[in-house]
Amino acid sequence: MGAGCSVRRRHLYVAPLAVKRGRAAAAACRRLVRAIVGRDRRRPPGLVRVVLASAVLLGPSVSRDVAAQTRRALLIGINHYERFAPPGGGMPLQVGVGPSGRELITDSLDGAVNDAEAMRDLLRDRFNFDADHIRLLEDTAATREHIISAIGQLVAEAQPGDAVVFYYAGHGSQRVNSGSKPTRYDQTIVPADANTGVFDIRNKELARLFGPLVQKGVTLTLIFDSCHSGAITRGPQARYNERWAAIDPRDAADSVTPPALEDRGALVLSAAQDYETAAETPRDNGDTLSHGLFTSALLSVLRSATPSEPATRIYQQVKAMMQSTGQKQEPVLAGKGRVQQPLLGGGAGGAALGVTTVAVLRPNGPGRVDLQSGLAVGLRVGAELVPFGHRGDSAAVRLRVTEVRGLSESVAMVIRGSADSIRYRPPELFEIDKWAPGPAAGxxxxxxxxxxxxxxxxxxxxxxxxxxxxxxxxxxxxxxxxxxxxxxxxxxxxxxxxxxxxxxxxxxxxxxxxxxxxxxxxxxxxxxxxxxxxxxxxxxxxxxxxxxxxxxxxxxxxxxxxxxxxxxxxxxxxxxxxxxxxxxxxxxxxxxxxxxxxxxxxxxxxxxxxxxxxxxxxxxxxxxxxxxLTMEGPPASGEYPYHLALRDLATGKLITEGSVYDSSWYGLVLRADSAQLGPWVAPRWVYVFGIDRHGKSVLLFPASGAGNVFNRLPRQQGANGFGSAIMQLGKDSLFYITPPFGLDTYVLLTSAEPLPPEALEWDGVMREAGVRGGRGALEDLLLGNSAATRGPTPSVPANWSIERLSILSAPKPVRRGP
Known part of the structure; x- marks a missing residue:
C-alpha cells in the first residue's frame, strides 16, 4: 500500500493507514509539508502546490526505505543471581566461594529489570521498534546458554540494513586470561546462573558472537549498564548497590583477540570507565522505581531527544545528567564512524517516527481507556494526547492522563470527542500534544x-x-x-x-x-x-x-x-x-x-x-x-535543530566537552547539523546561563539586564529558506573564565514564548511564593523551582527545550620548556 498526504483547511491531514510502512511514510510527508508550508503563511500558493506534489511523490519511496529496515533488540536485565544447586544436584550453594572459585553473588540488584523493561517501552513507543522484534530476558531466564542462544537467533534473523540494539543491565566482572596482554584480564557480563560455576560471557566472546552482524552490514548498537571493578569509598559514606561481581580466577588462556566491535562499525555505550563502579540510584525524576544511574540518565535524555540525534550529543547529555549526581562514574562512547550517527540506528528520515506514540489497549469504564505506556516514555498525569497525525485538529478526540501505573501502563479519560471513535483492534496510536512534567526534582x-x-x-x-x-x-x-x-x-x-x-x-x-x-x-x-x-x-x-x-x-x-x-x-x-x-x-x-x-x-x-x-x-x-541540572524537557520532534557550543576566541575551536581555562575568552554559538536543518525554522526565544561548582548562576545570553532583545532566533533565514548552520550569539555573550574552578554547567533553554531572563541568574534562594498566578503555564514550570514549596505541575505545550553541557574550568596549563 502506498501513502499520500494532503492539506485540509490549512491543517495537515495524514490518512490513518494500518500498515507501519504507510504510517511512517505519512509521518514523513506530514513533517515535510509542515516544515515548508506551516512555517510561513505568506508563501505563494504555487509553491504550496509544488511542495504537496513533491510530498505525495516521496510517499512510496519513503515507505520502501522504511520497510527495508527492521529494527531489532535483545534486552537483558538481571536483579537476582539465584543460589542455584551445583550441577549434578545436591544442596543449594551457601554463602562463600562457589564452584568457580570466586565469591558467590548474594546481593540482589534493585533496578536492572526496571531498566530493561523501560528500554523495551522506549524502543517501542519512541523509536518505532516492533514489539515482535524485541526480546527480553529477565532474571533466571538470562542464563549463559539462553543469552548466547538469543544472540545467535538475532544474528540469524537480522538482514543487511537492519538496526540491532543489544542492552545489558546487571553485574559485570572480569575473568583471568593469561593470553590477554597487558592486563591479563577479560571484561565480562555475568549471567544469572553464574553461581553454578558456568563461565561469564567475556568481551572477546561477545565480539565473536556479534561479528557476523557487522559483516552483514547491520547497524549494531551495544549498551552496557554494568561495571568491571570495585571502588574505594571516601567522605561521609552512603553505600549504593554496585553492578559488579568478584573476579573469576579461572584462566581463560585465550590469546586470540578478535577485532573490537567498535573498530568495525558498531557503536558501544558503557555505563562507566574500566576502573569505576556502575551504581544504582533509588529514584529517577519522578519515577519511584530504582534504576541504574547510567540508564536513568539515558532514559531521560532519549525521552526528549529526537530519534535522529547524533550519538555523541546523546552521550554528552547523559554525561551531564550523571555528573549532577556526584557519583564518580563517567560513561564511555566508542564506535568508528558511528558517533556522529543516531545512537539507535537510522537517519533523519529513518524508521523512527520522531514522536512518542502511545497505543490505546482497551476501554476502562465510561469515558476512560487503558494506555500501553507509562513512566518509561515520560508519560505523566496531566499529559494530553490526540490520535497520531492529528495535532492541531480541533475535531479529533483528546485524552488526558489521569493515572500512571508504573513503567508500562497508564489510564486516560476522554476530554473531547467520543470514546466510541477510538479503535482497539488493532490498537490505535495516539501522540502527546500537551506534555506534563514529573514532580519537581527538589x-x-x-x-x-x-x-x-x-x-x-x-x-x-x-x-x-x-x-x-x-x-x-x-x-x-x-x-x-x-x-x-x-x-x-x-x-x-x-x-x-x-x-x-x-x-x-x-x-x-x-x-x-x-x-x-x-x-x-x-x-x-x-x-x-x-x-x-x-x-x-x-x-x-x-x-x-x-x-x-x-x-x-x-x-x-x-x-x-x-x-x-x-x-x-x-x-x-x-x-x-x-x-x-x-x-x-x-x-x-x-x-x-x-x-x-x-x-x-x-x-x-x-x-x-x-x-x-x-x-x-x-x-x-x-x-x-x-x-x-536534572529537568527533563518534552519529547522533541526536531522542529528546532540548534544546539549549544562554546567557541574559543583564540583558536576558533567549538567546544562541547573537555576543559576551558583561566583568563581565556569564549563565546557562545548555536549550531545545527546540516542533515537536521530544514527550511523555515520557527524562531524561538533563546537563553543561556552557566551554573558554577558553587551553585551560582550567571546569565550569559541575552546580556544581563538587557531583557528580551535580539534573542529570538533565527532572526533571518536565507533566500533558499534555510537558516544558518551556525549562529554566533552576539558580542555580549563573550565571557572569560575565573575561579572557582571545577565542573560548570552551561544550560541552553529555548521557548516559543518569552521568559524573564533575570530569573535565570541567582546567588541564593529566591522565594517566589504568591507570584505563580500571574505567569503562563510554561513560565510557572520553568521558574517555579525557585519557590520553597511543591506546587501543581501544569501540562504545557511541547514547544520548548533544555539541554546542558558540562565543561571543566581549570587553571591554565603550565607550559614546560623544550
Missing part, C-alpha cells in the same frame, strides 16, 4: 538523629584532643578535602544509641560508652597503617527543631529521607576550635569530586546559631540548582 537530605548535648560535647572534646597527637591518625576537619590516595578514611558517628566506626562505607565496630580515645584507637587498629579520621556529629535537639524542612512544612521542596543512600546531601556536623559547625555535604564527597560533580560538593560551614536559618536557605538553593 532535594533529598538525610539528617542524623538529634542528640548532641553540651555534656556529651565536653566528653568528646577531651577524647578527640588525645587523638590529635597520635602518629598513625590524621585528623580530618573537612571530609570534602580528602585527597584521592590509598589512605582510608574512617568515620566516627552516632548510630543505634551508641557510636560506630566505619571504614570505606562499612561499619567495622561499635564503640562502648562512654566514648574514650583508647576505645577509638582500638577500633582503628582493625585497619593497619595510617588512617584518616573524621567525626560526624549529629545536630542538637534545638537545631533539629529549627530545621523546618520536609513534608508538611512550608519548605517541602526539600524532602527529609531516612535512608542516606537516597539522599542528595547529608547534614554533617564537625568539631572545630571547640565549636560545632554544620554543613550540607554530598555523600562520599572528596577533593576530586569537584571535577566530576556539577552539584556543589558541600555548602558553607555554619555555627549552630547561624545555621538555624542559613541551613534551610542553603538547602532550598541547592534544590533549585538540582532542579535545573
Amino acid at each position: 532535594l533529598r537530605v538525610w539528617m542524623p538523629a538529634a542528640g548532641l548535648e553540651q555534656s556529651a560535647l565536653a566528653q568528646l572534646t577531651t577524647a578527640f584532643a588525645e587523638l590529635r597527637t597520635a602518629g598513625n591518625i590524621e585528623w580530618v576537619e573537612d571530609p570534602t578535602d580528602v585527597p584521592p590516595d590509598s589512605i582510608p578514611l574512617a568515620v566516627l558517628q552516632r548510630g543505634g544509641g551508641g557510636w560506630t566506626l566505619g571504614i570505606a562505607g562499612r561499619v567495622v565496630t561499635t564503640l562502648p560508652q562512654p566514648l574514650t580515645a583508647r576505645a577509638i584507637r582500638s577500633g582503628l587498629r582493625q585497619r593497619p597503617g595510617k588512617v584518616r579520621l573524621f567525626v560526624l556529629l549529629p545536630p542538637s535537639t534545638q537545631l533539629a527543631t529549627h530545621l523546618e524542612l520536609g513534608r508538611g512544612s512550608r519548605n517541602d521542596l526539600v524532602e527529609v529521607v531516612t535512608d542516606r543512600r537516597a539522599a542528595d546531601y547529608l547534614l554533617v556536623g564537625r568539631l572545630r576550635g571547640g565549636h560545632v559547625e554544620y554543613a550540607w555535604v554530598r555523600p562520599n564527597a572528596s577533593r576530586d569530586m569537584a571535577s566530576s560533580s556539577t552539584l556543589p560538593i558541600r555548602g558553607e560551614w555554619w555555627a549552630e546559631e547561624q545555621g538555624r536559618d542559613s541551613l534551610v536557605d542553603e538547602a532550598l538553593r541547592l534544590a533549585k540548582v538540582r532542579s535545573w
Whole structure:
C-alpha cells in the first residue's frame, strides 16, 4: 500500500493507514509539508502546490526505505543471581566461594529489570521498534546458554540494513586470561546462573558472537549498564548497590583477540570507565522505581531527544545528567564512524517516527481507556494526547492522563470527542500534544538523629584532643578535602544509641560508652597503617527543631529521607576550635569530586546559631540548582535543530566537552547539523546561563539586564529558506573564565514564548511564593523551582527545550620548556 498526504483547511491531514510502512511514510510527508508550508503563511500558493506534489511523490519511496529496515533488540536485565544447586544436584550453594572459585553473588540488584523493561517501552513507543522484534530476558531466564542462544537467533534473523540494539543491565566482572596482554584480564557480563560455576560471557566472546552482524552490514548498537571493578569509598559514606561481581580466577588462556566491535562499525555505550563502579540510584525524576544511574540518565535524555540525534550529543547529555549526581562514574562512547550517527540506528528520515506514540489497549469504564505506556516514555498525569497525525485538529478526540501505573501502563479519560471513535483492534496510536512534567526534582537530605548535648560535647572534646597527637591518625576537619590516595578514611558517628566506626562505607565496630580515645584507637587498629579520621556529629535537639524542612512544612521542596543512600546531601556536623559547625555535604564527597560533580560538593560551614536559618536557605538553593541540572524537557520532534557550543576566541575551536581555562575568552554559538536543518525554522526565544561548582548562576545570553532583545532566533533565514548552520550569539555573550574552578554547567533553554531572563541568574534562594498566578503555564514550570514549596505541575505545550553541557574550568596549563 502506498501513502499520500494532503492539506485540509490549512491543517495537515495524514490518512490513518494500518500498515507501519504507510504510517511512517505519512509521518514523513506530514513533517515535510509542515516544515515548508506551516512555517510561513505568506508563501505563494504555487509553491504550496509544488511542495504537496513533491510530498505525495516521496510517499512510496519513503515507505520502501522504511520497510527495508527492521529494527531489532535483545534486552537483558538481571536483579537476582539465584543460589542455584551445583550441577549434578545436591544442596543449594551457601554463602562463600562457589564452584568457580570466586565469591558467590548474594546481593540482589534493585533496578536492572526496571531498566530493561523501560528500554523495551522506549524502543517501542519512541523509536518505532516492533514489539515482535524485541526480546527480553529477565532474571533466571538470562542464563549463559539462553543469552548466547538469543544472540545467535538475532544474528540469524537480522538482514543487511537492519538496526540491532543489544542492552545489558546487571553485574559485570572480569575473568583471568593469561593470553590477554597487558592486563591479563577479560571484561565480562555475568549471567544469572553464574553461581553454578558456568563461565561469564567475556568481551572477546561477545565480539565473536556479534561479528557476523557487522559483516552483514547491520547497524549494531551495544549498551552496557554494568561495571568491571570495585571502588574505594571516601567522605561521609552512603553505600549504593554496585553492578559488579568478584573476579573469576579461572584462566581463560585465550590469546586470540578478535577485532573490537567498535573498530568495525558498531557503536558501544558503557555505563562507566574500566576502573569505576556502575551504581544504582533509588529514584529517577519522578519515577519511584530504582534504576541504574547510567540508564536513568539515558532514559531521560532519549525521552526528549529526537530519534535522529547524533550519538555523541546523546552521550554528552547523559554525561551531564550523571555528573549532577556526584557519583564518580563517567560513561564511555566508542564506535568508528558511528558517533556522529543516531545512537539507535537510522537517519533523519529513518524508521523512527520522531514522536512518542502511545497505543490505546482497551476501554476502562465510561469515558476512560487503558494506555500501553507509562513512566518509561515520560508519560505523566496531566499529559494530553490526540490520535497520531492529528495535532492541531480541533475535531479529533483528546485524552488526558489521569493515572500512571508504573513503567508500562497508564489510564486516560476522554476530554473531547467520543470514546466510541477510538479503535482497539488493532490498537490505535495516539501522540502527546500537551506534555506534563514529573514532580519537581527538589532535594533529598538525610539528617542524623538529634542528640548532641553540651555534656556529651565536653566528653568528646577531651577524647578527640588525645587523638590529635597520635602518629598513625590524621585528623580530618573537612571530609570534602580528602585527597584521592590509598589512605582510608574512617568515620566516627552516632548510630543505634551508641557510636560506630566505619571504614570505606562499612561499619567495622561499635564503640562502648562512654566514648574514650583508647576505645577509638582500638577500633582503628582493625585497619593497619595510617588512617584518616573524621567525626560526624549529629545536630542538637534545638537545631533539629529549627530545621523546618520536609513534608508538611512550608519548605517541602526539600524532602527529609531516612535512608542516606537516597539522599542528595547529608547534614554533617564537625568539631572545630571547640565549636560545632554544620554543613550540607554530598555523600562520599572528596577533593576530586569537584571535577566530576556539577552539584556543589558541600555548602558553607555554619555555627549552630547561624545555621538555624542559613541551613534551610542553603538547602532550598541547592534544590533549585538540582532542579535545573536534572529537568527533563518534552519529547522533541526536531522542529528546532540548534544546539549549544562554546567557541574559543583564540583558536576558533567549538567546544562541547573537555576543559576551558583561566583568563581565556569564549563565546557562545548555536549550531545545527546540516542533515537536521530544514527550511523555515520557527524562531524561538533563546537563553543561556552557566551554573558554577558553587551553585551560582550567571546569565550569559541575552546580556544581563538587557531583557528580551535580539534573542529570538533565527532572526533571518536565507533566500533558499534555510537558516544558518551556525549562529554566533552576539558580542555580549563573550565571557572569560575565573575561579572557582571545577565542573560548570552551561544550560541552553529555548521557548516559543518569552521568559524573564533575570530569573535565570541567582546567588541564593529566591522565594517566589504568591507570584505563580500571574505567569503562563510554561513560565510557572520553568521558574517555579525557585519557590520553597511543591506546587501543581501544569501540562504545557511541547514547544520548548533544555539541554546542558558540562565543561571543566581549570587553571591554565603550565607550559614546560623544550
